[in-house]
Amino acid sequence: MTDIRKIKRDFPVFIHNPGLVYLDSAATSLKPQSVIDKLAEYYTKYPANIHRGIYRISEKATEEYEKSRIAVMEFVNARRFEEIIFTRNTTESINLIAYSLGRQIVGADDEIVTTVMEHHSNFVPWQVLADEAGAVFKVVDINGDGCLDVNTSNLAGIITKRTKILALAYVSNVLGTVNPVKKIIRAAKKINPKIITVVDAAQAVPHMPVDVRDLGCDFLAFSGHKMLGPTGIGVLYGRYDLLNSMFPFNFGGGMIKEVTIEKTEFPPPPARFEAGTPAIAEAIGLGEAIKYLQTTGMDKIAAYEKKLTAYAIKHLIESFGADIRVLGPKTADNRVGVLTFAFKNYHPHDIAHILGEENICIRAGHHCAMPVHNRFGLAASARMSLYLYNDYYDIDKLIDGLKKVKKILK
Numbered sequence: 001m002t003d004i005r006k007i008k009r010d011f012p013v014f015i016h017n018p019g020l021v022y023l024d025s026a027a028t029s030l031k032p033q034s035v036i037d038k039l040a041e042y043y044t045k046y047p048a049n050i051h052r053g054i055y056r057i058s059e060k061a062t063e064e065y066e067k068s069r070i071a072v073m074e075f076v077n078a079r080r081f082e083e084i085i086f087t088r089n090t091t092e093s094i095n096l097i098a099y100s101l102g103r104q105i106v107g108a109d110d111e112i113v114t115t116v117m118e119h120h121s122n123f124v125p126w127q128v129l130a131d132e133a134g135a136v137f138k139v140v141d142i143n144g145d146g147c148l149d150v151n152t153s154n155l156a157g158i159i160t161k162r163t164k165i166l167a168l169a170y171v172s173n174v175l176g177t178v179n180p181v182k183k184i185i186r187a188a189k190k191i192n193p194k195i196i197t198v199v200d201a202a203q204a205v206p207h208m209p210v211d212v213r214d215l216g217c218d219f220l221a222f223s224g225h226k227m228l229g230p231t232g233i234g235v236l237y238g239r240y241d242l243l244n245s246m247f248p249f250n251f252g253g254g255m256i257k258e259v260t261i262e263k264t265e266f267p268p269p270p271a272r273f274e275a276g277t278p279a280i281a282e283a284i285g286l287g288e289a290i291k292y293l294q295t296t297g298m299d300k301i302a303a304y305e306k307k308l309t310a311y312a313i314k315h316l317i318e319s320f321g322a323d324i325r326v327l328g329p330k331t332a333d334n335r336v337g338v339l340t341f342a343f344k345n346y347h348p349h350d351i352a353h354i355l356g357e358e359n360i361c362i363r364a365g366h367h368c369a370m371p372v373h374n375r376f377g378l379a380a381s382a383r384m385s386l387y388l389y390n391d392y393y394d395i396d397k398l399i400d401g402l403k404k405v406k407k408i409l410k
């Protein structure tokens with residue numbers, strides 16, 4: 001990959017926080033100067049609303065906003081720009097499907113299948129929908145290594161003709177596991193060709209090349225803020241024919257074709273699902289973040305993070321032996337750089353607090369994934385997560401910090 005020192009220089013937070021060791025990118029990523037500049041460019045040069053004004057700065061804002069949609073389309077290899085809906089985040093993208101399509105197609109005794117490793121964003125909307133519809137909510141388990149306890153041969157026992165929706169994470173935000181989503185989708189569609197597949201790619205799109213056509217998924221959701229972009233902007237990719245058959249989720253300005261006292265007609269996607277003034281600056285900023293990732297190269301980013309992950313697993317296990325419990329796969333294959341761990345006698349919040357005093361940022365808690373913590377008999381855990389601006393030194397600092405934690409809490 002490009003010189004890591006050069007990459008660090010692109011992120012001004014390191015200038016303002018000398019010695020910062022940021023290992024919490026699964027929560028949100030840092031932002032490069034180019035994205036910050038792009039936000040400022042919108043607010044300084046063409047801060048108008050979009051799709052309405054017939055004057056120059058509004059046309060420029062519209063052009064930049066729609067350019068970002070094209071950038072997202074190309075980034076995930078969607079077939080057409082209308083398949084890209086801008087939302088606030090992954091959570092809103094998944095809720096959009098659950099409220100719109102979910103309530104159209106799921107009825108009593110139907111089934112919704114998800115997994116125990118999901119973030120609450122891809123668990124609770126389906127659980128609530130199943131409850132409301134009187135449907136069966138099926139949760140696929142994982143094995144001790146944090147991999148899905150499902151392969152294409154036993155999927156037949158889980159997916160049936162009554163399964164309306166299969167919702168699963170591409171990458172777990174606790175275990176780091178990369179699920180064989182393409183294989184699972186293909187097998188599920190063989191059992192039930194009408195099944196709707198929803199992929200939560202919040203932890204995948206920032207870290208590896210993702211191709212919606214290759215995956216064969218119907219929907220895919222992710223957040224701009226985890227991939228160097230601004231907060232408040234998310235994406236829902238959806239197959240056009242499905243989006244076009246769905247009823248809107250929010251109603252208001254920007255998403256109507258014609259309104260009379262008698263009735264309202266809605267436009268086709270994406271406008272149908274983007275009610276009200278959207279996050280204009282943030283969408284434009286996301287386009288710039290994609291440019292940064294593409295220039296660096298998604299393959300290179302994935303390969304570099306894999307090396308860092310292998311180094312982190314090895315050194316955590318070597319340094320703390322039986323004291324530490326690392327969740328998820330123990331090799332860097334089939335996983336990303338999200339490493340969650342627990343120490344027998346130390347509370348994750350104490351660990352994160354002591355590391356925080358050393359300017360080392362990690363996460364403590366249940367990481368919005370209580371079912372998977374229950375699965376491993378844990379109430380909480382500590383989590384470090386990597387991105388392209390991390391280096392071996394950051395991991396060494398974490399290990400030194402954890403040694404200090406041991407000394408203090410002994």
Ligand SMILES: Cc1ncc(COP(=O)(O)O)c(C=O)c1O
Pocket residue numbers: 026027089090091092119121122169171172173200202203223
């Ligand atoms: C796997 C996964 N899904 C969904 C989300 C929710 O993302 P957001 O809070 O941006 O909606 C997260 C956030 O951590 C996540 O890791």
